[in-house]
Amino acid sequence: MPTQVAYLGPKGTYAEQAAGYLAKLEKLSQPEFIPCCGLRSVIEHLVNKHCEAAVVPIENSVEGGVTTTLDSLWAHPNLFIQRALVLPIRHAFISSGSLNEITEVLSHPQALAQCTDWLSNNVPNAIQLPTNSTSEAVRMVKGSKFRAAIASKTSSEVEGLENIAYPINDVAGNCTRFVLLTNQKSDITGDIASFAFSLHANKPGALLKALTCIADLGLNMNRIESRPSKRELGEYIFFVDIDLQEKSIDTKDRLNKLLKPLCENIIYFGSYVTSEMTLD
Amino acid sequence: MPTQVAYLGPKGTYAEQAAGYLAKLEKLSQPEFIPCCGLRSVIEHLVNKHCEAAVVPIENSVEGGVTTTLDSLWAHPNLFIQRALVLPIRHAFISSGSLNEITEVLSHPQALAQCTDWLSNNVPNAIQLPTNSTSEAVRMVKGSKFRAAIASKTSSEVEGLENIAYPINDVAGNCTRFVLLTNQKSDITGDIASFAFSLHANKPGALLKALTCIADLGLNMNRIESRPSKRELGEYIFFVDIDLQEKSIDTKDRLNKLLKPLCENIIYFGSYVTSEMTLD
Structure with a gap:
């Protein structure tokens, strides 16, 4: 199937x-x-x-x-x-026109943001137009000599367009x-576990207490990101990734026991393996 | 002047x-x-x-x-x-057409995101097109019966258009x-101080140590947000807001003394007063 x-x-x-x-x-x-x-x-x-x-x-x-x-x-x-x-991520500057004719550059807002320096050095007067995806931008510039898209090299090949410049992202290691x-929780334990929690109240030191629980279990938190609760300004949800070097199967239970009294809600997204691709 | x-x-x-x-x-x-x-x-x-x-x-x-x-x-x-x-923030649905004729909705991506539920309930088949600002969207829908913009009530008045629905944001308290x-540091001390720091290394417990310094000074951190260093995945800058209840003028010096050994860089954005507007 x-x-x-x-x-x-x-x-x-x-x-x-x-x-x-x-x-x-x-x-x-x-x-x-x-x-x-x-x-x-x-x-x-x-x-x-x-x-x-x-x-x-x-x-x-x-x-x-x-x-x-x-x-x-x-x-x-x-x-x-x-x-x-x-x-x-390596962005290409894609068009059927030439660089000095381009007046509009289309791409997903994240891709436009990732090429800010290149755009201001090479097409300083071009208007930047946001699109829903990088590939949508490529489709929208087809047939125009004055429009260019920022997208992957592959997407220009799909539409039969030219890569005028590559790579154009400001940070090489992007x-x-x-x-x-x-929809199903994996049974496999990987090297990273991800979860998120909201605290009972934005009390002084409340977040510090939660992070101390994680440290007390000897776990290394390699990422923390806050997102608004969407209920009121100043109320947050914290997204955390931790290293699972020992791959202990009861990490979740141990964490849960310590964090639960401090949290309004905790959601576990699973533990999983991360792979890295290299470019050809 | x-x-x-x-x-x-x-x-x-x-x-x-x-x-x-x-x-x-x-x-x-x-x-x-x-x-x-x-x-x-x-x-x-x-x-x-x-x-x-x-x-x-x-x-x-x-x-x-x-x-x-x-x-x-x-x-x-x-x-x-x-x-x-x-x-x-209270968004209006602005057009010179009527609700059942609308096939395209234009706005800043943040405004579109803030009205997701309303849009899927009221114009489920309309295409969402991102623009650079809410007001730009209003200008772009002028003269069309099939396009609508999401923007403030005020901006429809500027362009002489109709507010078909208001407010349409999914969260009332938006x-x-x-x-x-x-470019100049203020001498005035307010109720909030903002700063950001990067740590020497993503060592286990490094962030926890920095947050403990803040707590040790009796300061309540009311916001923490991480941003990528842009150098490599997994390296972050932490943005922190702290309450300055005592409005102590040497808070910055005391913080600096404790945080400096842990940080690669610390930048202070100032301490300032926050006001809240209420809608008419």
């Missing part, structure tokens, strides 16, 4: 590359990739059980946490992280961590 | 409202408001000393920290926060904190 995997489409996006690699690493049987329009739609596809898995970006090394993904993990406690992949989500 | 204040334009944006209030609260002499295209351009205006002040959003109660503002404060240590204002930035 095929496994349906939703991702941020259209074809040619970085998310499609990530979905292909993650399906192979996870040994999914007959993966069938379903492009969705918008990140929320990818996640809703999985939440509503229209597919078995979804591949979404969770963090970029330059632009930070992907807030839609973090907020969705908190809002839907039946989503679990099965596996993570760090994908290098990469994005993608995760494979499913 | 007039005081030039840059903000995210065009006219009619929430940032323009915030700039007006902040200029009054700060008693700026003859404020002259300069609309800029894009948040980066607002900040560059101030960094390059083309204006005396800039008003920028720093945090929204639903969508979280405004990453461009946080990253700019870290990148430009000569920017200081003089004053903050919490502005309630508000944004704006800050007035200048």
